[in-house]
Amino acid sequence: MKLTSEEQSMLDGSQGEAVREAIAYQIEVGRFFDAECFVAVTNAHMMGDIEVMGDSGLAFLADRCAKRAHCRIPVTTNARCIDFAHAKQLGQDSAEVEKERRLIGHLHSLNVVTTDTCINYQTVYQPHLGEHVAWGDTGTVIYANSVYGARTNFESGPAALAAAITGRTPEYGFHLDRHRKGTLRVRLRAALGDLADWGAVGKIVGERHQNYFAVPVFTDYHRTPLSDELKQLGCALASYGSMGMFHMVGVTPEARTEDAAFGGQIPADEIVITDADVERVYAGYDLKDKSASLVVFSGPQLSLFEIKSLAERFSGRKLHRGTQVFVTTNAGVKSQAARLGYLNPLEEAGVTLLEGVCFYILQNLTIMRVANGWTNMISNSAKIVNIIGAHKFNTILRRTQDCVDIACTGRLL
Amino acid sequence: MTAPVLATLRVKRAFGPVVEGEALVSEEGFSPRYDLDRWSGLITKPGHKLEGLSIVDKVCFFPTAKGGIAAGWAFYDIRAKGIAPKAFLFGVTNPVMVQGAVFSGITITEGFDRAPQEVVKTGDRVRVDPSRMVVEVLARV
Numbered sequence: 001m002k003l004t005s006e007e008q009s010m011l012d013g014s015q016g017e018a019v020r021e022a023i024a025y026q027i028e029v030g031r032f033f034d035a036e037c038f039v040a041v042t043n044a045h046m047m048g049d050i051e052v053m054g055d056s057g058l059a060f061l062a063d064r065c066a067k068r069a070h071c072r073i074p075v076t077t078n079a080r081c082i083d084f085a086h087a088k089q090l091g092q093d094s095a096e097v098e099k100e101r102r103l104i105g106h107l108h109s110l111n112v113v114t115t116d117t118c119i120n121y122q123t124v125y126q127p128h129l130g131e132h133v134a135w136g137d138t139g140t141v142i143y144a145n146s147v148y149g150a151r152t153n154f155e156s157g158p159a160a161l162a163a164a165i166t167g168r169t170p171e172y173g174f175h176l177d178r179h180r181k182g183t184l185r186v187r188l189r190a191a192l193g194d195l196a197d198w199g200a201v202g203k204i205v206g207e208r209h210q211n212y213f214a215v216p217v218f219t220d221y222h223r224t225p226l227s228d229e230l231k232q233l234g235c236a237l238a239s240y241g242s243m244g245m246f247h248m249v250g251v252t253p254e255a256r257t258e259d260a261a262f263g264g265q266i267p268a269d270e271i272v273i274t275d276a277d278v279e280r281v282y283a284g285y286d287l288k289d290k291s292a293s294l295v296v297f298s299g300p301q302l303s304l305f306e307i308k309s310l311a312e313r314f315s316g317r318k319l320h321r322g323t324q325v326f327v328t329t330n331a332g333v334k335s336q337a338a339r340l341g342y343l344n345p346l347e348e349a350g351v352t353l354l355e356g357v358c359f360y361i362l363q364n365l366t367i368m369r370v371a372n373g374w375t376n377m378i379s380n381s382a383k384i385v386n387i388i389g390a391h392k393f394n395t396i397l398r399r400t401q402d403c404v405d406i407a408c409t410g411r412l413l
Numbered sequence: 414m415t416a417p418v419l420a421t422l423r424v425k426r427a428f429g430p431v432v433e434g435e436a437l438v439s440e441e442g443f444s445p446r447y448d449l450d451r452w453s454g455l456i457t458k459p460g461h462k463l464e465g466l467s468i469v470d471k472v473c474f475f476p477t478a479k480g481g482i483a484a485g486w487a488f489y490d491i492r493a494k495g496i497a498p499k500a501f502l503f504g505v506t507n508p509v510m511v512q513g514a515v516f517s518g519i520t521i522t523e524g525f526d527r528a529p530q531e532v533v534k535t536g537d538r539v540r541v542d543p544s545r546m547v548v549e550v551l552a553r554v
Contacts (some may be wrong), residue, residue, distance in 0.1 A: 032428050032523075033508070052446075054484040055510045056493030078482075136482035136509070149529050156485020159512040173508060210477040212507040242442075242478050299452055366450075387480065389447050389458035 001030050001172065002037045010166060018069030029159065030170025038168040039175050041152075043127060044075040045120050046136040046160035048087040048107060050100045051081035051363045053157070058099055061106040064161075071111040071164035076125070078137050079118045079301060079358035080104075086354055091320065091371055092364045100363070114166070116356035117330035118300045121148070122227060124332075129253050134163035138238035139231065139300050141174075145245040147230055149253035151175045154212070154244055173213075174244055175410055180248050180254060181263035182217035184209060187272045189220055193290040194399040195306070198229045199382025200281040201273055202236020203397075208271065210241050216271075217261040218248040225251060228303055229294070233301050236382040285396040287376070292320065294374040294393075295403050298328035298359035299384030304336055310351075311342040313404040318349035320410030324372070324398060328354045349408070360388045378406055420532040420550040424502065425524025427543035428511065432520050433551070434472045434499035436537045438529055439463050442477035443501075445487040445513075454496035468498045472539050472548075474529045476504040488513035500541045502529070502548060522548070 003011065010025070013020040026038070052057060082092055082100045107114055115124050120135075121143045127150035128330050135141050137156045144150040153173040155163060163169040173179055186205055192198055204217050216237065225233075225248070237243040247255035255261035297310060307329060319325055327346065329337070334355050337343050346353060362368065369391055377393040379385055380403050385395040398406065406412050441462040445451060448458040454469040478484075488510075491497045500520035501510060514521035520541050529548075533539060536554035541547075 025516065028428065029508070029512050032426050032511050032515065032521075034426075047482050047486065052490070054451075054490035054493065056490050057486045060489070136485075138480060138482050153508045154482055155510040156482050156512045158485045158489070158516045158517075159508070210479070211505050212478070212526050213505075239480055242480060244507075358445075387447055389461070390449055390451075392457060392459060394459065 001027055001035055007038055016068060018064055018067035019165055022165040024305070026166065026170055027160050033172035033322045035168065035170035035172040037171050039132050039134045039164055039171040041134045042073060043125055043133045044071070044073060044155070044160045044164040045078060045140055046075060046112070046164070047078040047136050048103065049080035049361065050096055050103050051361055055104065058103050061103060065106050065109045069110050069165050072108045072167045073164055074113065074125070075114040075160070075164035076113050076120050077107065079361060080116050080356055081361045081363040083354040083357045086352070090362065091368055092362070096363050111262045115330065118358055119231070119303060119330065121230070122303050123330060134160050136160050138244070139235040141244050142234035142238045142246065143231060145174050146234060146247065146252050158208060170269065179213055180245060181215065181265045182261045182267065183215045183265060184217065184269040185267040186216050186218045187220040187270070188218050190273050190278050192229070194380070195228055195365040196231045196380040196382065196397055196399045197278050198232040199236040200278045200397065202233050203240045203281060203382045203386070204273060204277060206239065206241025206243060207269060209269070211250050212242050212244055214241060214243055216243070216246045217255065217258065217267070218246065219258060221248065228306055231300060231382065239383040239386045282397060286394065287396065287412055288394045289375055290412045291375045292378065292406045292410045293323050293372070294377050295323065295325045295407040296359045296377055296379045296384060297381070297389060297403070298326060298379070299381050301329045301358060302327060302333065304333050307333060307337045307342050309400070311345045313401060314349040315345040316410045317349050317406050323407050323410055325351045325407045326354060326359055327351055328357050328359055331355055359378070360384050366391045376412065378403055378412065416551045418549040418551065419553065421517050422532060422548040423526040424546050424548060427522040427546050428515055429518065429520030430542050431498065431540065431542045432472065432499040433538065433540045434470055436535055436539045437466065437468060437471040438474040438533060438535045440476065442479045443473070443475040444479035444481040444484070445491070446481045446483035447479050451487055451491055453504065454491065469496045471498045472500045472502065472541060473498045474484060474533065475501045476505040478503055478505065478507040478510045482509055484509045484513035485516060488519055489517040492519060502541065520542040527528060
């Protein structure tokens with residue numbers, strides 16, 4: 001890789017050992033992808049919690065602190081694995097809770113802003129067209145690339161932290177024009193009236209094209225989609241297809257026309273999605289023992305509008321005996337929702353609202369599943385339905401109102 | 414004496430030290446978050462084509478990468494716990510798998526010159542040499 005004099009000084013160690021280690025690591029990753037140089041980034045978003053990092057990751061952060069690492073650009077954190085106010089109720093391991101506190105302390109020492117959210121793009125920072133950032137999780141990446149026209153690859157925790165320490169990232173993948181052009185066409189001829197329908201579309205397209213560099217171009221949709229709809233679509237594409245970018249003609253900034261979206265490339269595939277295709281997704285789930293004891297609204301965290309909608313749907317109702325419902329969001333949305341009175345109907349119905357976490361990354365989840373006798377997990381998020389498998393849940397995607405009805409009646413259809 | 418090479422696969426990109434180990438060949442993609450019990454090294458996702466099998470010390474062949482941002486820290490964690498594979502060999506990967514493998518010093522490659530199933534089966538002994546961009550089959554099951 002070609003290095004500037006500033007980057008060379010980082011590699012020489014003149015800016016300290018932590019900077020030297022960070023850029024040396026980035027160079028190895030850049031080499032793998034044939035990156036020719038670095039690109040400066042303005043913002044980083046990192047995953048960092050004890051569930052995924054473990055003791056070795058915690059020790060790595062402590063070592064960064066000992067080496068006086070300091071993030072030079074604004075860097076925020078993704079959803080984490082412990083909501084301290086609910087840790088006991090959830091049966092989370094007290095030793096791990098304590099480690100999570102230490103981990104957060106290390107992040108603060110490194111100049112990390114612990115926002116604990118996977119919807120930073122809706123609530124914290126909205127990069128502009130052409131702005132280079134270094135983000136993870138995958139839902140944040142696909143939204144940044146597609147909806148804002150910003151430029152980022154999937155940056156895992158250590159990679160985003162390295163980018164925050166050096167202020168740059170290797171220039172490959174979605175930082176380059178050539179990887180941002182559409183590679184397949186998807187004609188959206190379905191109503192898509194519920195958020196879960198958008199996730200179903202992501203599942204259909206993602207499962208058929210599991211390729212980071214596949215860029216679907218959506219056409220033919222009959223109205224302007226909302227941010228929460230594009231969020232569900234993006235999260236599902238990223239989850240099922242490991243995709244980092246999509247276009248929607250007339251909606252996303254690099255797709256004012258079909259020609260602009262494809263940039264001269266011939267689409268390798270064309271998919272037409274109708275209402276029947278979406279219905280087939282819902283019909284495809286095995287209901288196993290028909291247990292309806294766990295309904296989850298999470299992965300990604302909910303926006304203020306999603307919380308408002310759930311509050312209206314649960315208003316005046318009560319959860320079925322034996323059913324637990326979890327909703328996750330970030331601290332900002334939660335406090336606004338409380339101020340606006342959206343939390344009362346949820347609490348009165350018996351819904352548990354968790355803050356700063358996502359359900360699928362909760363510490364102790366497998367043990368929690370066994371302790372509660374959960375078999376099925378029902379959700380309106382196609383992403384969480386896909387991602388939670390290692391914990392041996394049987395997962396079922398349902399529309400938002402169906403999820404609410406299942407939670408209140410205990411009947412899974 | 415060097416073992417004779419029974420078959421060779423060429424890869425497109427590679428990182429890491431030369432490693433030898435038992436092959437685990439999957440027809441389904443992989444994510445440490447979606448599919449793996451990160452405390453035992455077993456594939457636990459219900460219905461995964463390798464469900465119940467261990468990736469510990471294996472040379473793992475996967476057609477695709479699934480998801481997911483977790484691999485960065487997760488590979489470092491499973492390496493520290495002593496349950497990492499010897500290598501991850503992907504048909505198509507994503508940056509997170511590479512970032513995680515580089516961070517933890519696990520050998521990783523991307524791209525095969527033909528379907529791995531044509532030349533290697535689960536249980537075969539293989540060697541991965543990133544500097545020469547090759548995977549060599551050393552012994553059959």
